[in-house]
Amino acid sequence: MPNSAESPLGLDVMAGVVDIPAAGATDRTQLPDRAGCAYVIIGADLGNAGRIYLGGSDVTNSSGASEGFGLDPGDSVTMRINNPNVVYAAADVAGDNAEYLAQ
Secondary structure, eight states, X not given: OOEEEEOTTSOEXXXXXXXXXXXXXXXXXXXOOOTTOSOEEEEEOTTOSSOEEEESXXXXXXXXXXXXXXXXXXXXXXXXXXXXXXXXXEESSTTEEEXXXXX
């Protein structure tokens, strides 16, 4: 569930956790809408049982044809994008999570 907060610098920040409920080759979950941000940090929850994959609307996990950018549990990546909803997440293990912070 997304959480929104004001940073000490007066900038609006949104953070949350996205559940990736299924792990089939064509299963993916879109990150939430937060238009107008400058960057997004996306991480693989430290408690995940497997790797997650980030990409566009056709991203797949390791068993698919469009395997995305892989993140092991605890890894993260920063992207200069204006909305996290352009990113989709896939997982090798159903129920793993992607965490995000958008500002």
